[in-house]
Amino acid sequence: MEVYADNLIENLNRLCKPQITIGEFRPQISSAMSRLPDYANLRMRMCRYVSLPQQARRMPGQVNHILDHGYAHLLQVLNPRTTVLTVHDVIPILAGRGKIRGAKLNGRRWLSEWTARYYKRARRIIAVSECTKSDLVKHCGCDSERISVIYPGIDSTFFRDKRPEKREYRNSFGLPHLGVKLVLITGQEFYKNQIVSLRVMEALRERYGHSIWLVRLGRRNPEWDREIERSSVQNQIFYLQDLPSDK
Template identity: 30%
Template sequence: MKAESETQTQKAESTELDQSSFGLSALSFKLKIGFDGKRAANNLTGLGNYSRSLIEQLALQFPDNQYLVYTPKVKAAKQIDAFFEQPNIELKLPKTGPFLWRSLNILKDLNQDAVQIFHGLSHEIPLAIQHTHIKSVVTIHDLIFLRFPQYYKFIDRKLYEWKSRSACERADQIIAISEKTKADIVELYGINPAKITVIYQSCDDSFKSPFAKENLSRIKATYKLPDKFILSVGTIEARKNLKLVVQALKEVNEAYKLVVIGKRTPYFKTVEQEIEQLGLKNRILFLQNIPFADLPGIYQMADVFAYPSFYEGFGIPIIEALYSAIPVVAATGSCLEEAGGPNSLYVSPNDAGALAKAINRIIESPQLQKEMKEKGLEFVQKFNSPVVTQQLMDCYLNMFSQ
């Protein structure tokens, strides 16, 4: 009986091993997943938020796995400290020194830690990882530096292209954050589309619940927000096209002001000149360094969200607006229709008149506002964290069956 019991145990262990080898069950074994954590450990916006959110959601939804975050250094900040305090997320610093670590020497650490999957969260993976047993994934957010090279320095553009093209060619799997980005990878890098999985991004969960009235009142008073306003969020750079929103504002109902949240670049001077020329200084409020905890509240008090960017990889601010039940007007020409869905409005990024007309159409029609809010909120559920996190785990597991 003892021998029979041992045989049954061995069979069970063998079955579990077979399943883990071919990715047949997320619950039959534990994964060790490594991440390029440079952004997660050092950036407080953009790719930093994306990286932390992705890893946090995996850790929450699939807590039996180990999530190892590799970074040469760590920024001191509450968001980052809280991220690394989670029990199944582990900070991994260089064992051999930082020199060439992210691009090459990290492979020694990954092997010593018995990592099964390494995920490069922003356009790059270690050199020569394709010659190891470690499965590799790279996320490509956009190829804007090739579509709009004029926005980038020559050396930066060439470096971005080399890193991302090399990663796409060497990775076992590519994750594109939109169908538009996937199409760009296929067209510009000649990658087989079968190697690319589209997994959309979500936004921070704080945007998904209404704030209490008391909190909204505090936020409104703190930032001296107007009673009625159009909201624009994003770095103030030429590609984001804030100048078009300013030009459109001239033709929008004067009861509505414009609130702009974003880091300033030299392009800000161009916007300032347009504001001065159109006499709109008293109708525009610029905010910087807004605490992330207050940002959803500002969204929730807006009447319209305007995002006429010339080109995006996806458009997280649109997702934030839809979750905040705010009507969206965005630009045609890239992937913003994917983010905003069929019930947002879209205009040419070169047509200020069309943008003004779309904004006026919304603010003049309570029925349209109601429809856009309800249908937008319904549409944005496809980007909810549990949905995209499950898609990501499926992508990881499918690599073992290939």
């Protein structure tokens, strides 16, 4: 979300100045909140649902844009007539209701569902895909007329096509040569569907042999390690951790 926010702010400043002043609000963790235990995400939840609305109430923006639907509850304190909300997906809600095959959750995600009740308050909703728009209408009761589909932009970093530069990067990280295709996955959340990525890689290996490798960005977890032990592609996986966004 930070990459989405940074790119949006950068381009709004480029396109809208000096007619519009773009402000950025990043919540602060108070000393009282920082002393809370982090058991079961208690500190994060108290900050998100108690402290953050108090901070947002003091924001003077004439137009507000909530960049992550997980903070839609801020529409309790922000003026809904001048607030836009971006919704990226409603996967936790659907998975909690058993609507996604293969997603294993212990019950419904009540905090996510409570937050989703505020979607309809926004003056306008930006959905990042037609699928998300459809889910908002079908599962969250949102008005399709108030939803605009705007696909996420692609950072210029992904348009690099200089073979010497690519070769240099691959060598620096110990990745295979340019003849090998790389499939990137990232994140640890259940909805990243990483175990299914392994099944896909196994099917690709049957067809293309060793010409495709899987590159996982970020930390491993026990479930992943258990699956890797019995996977036929365990020798075609490369791990990168703590990688800067510009790399």
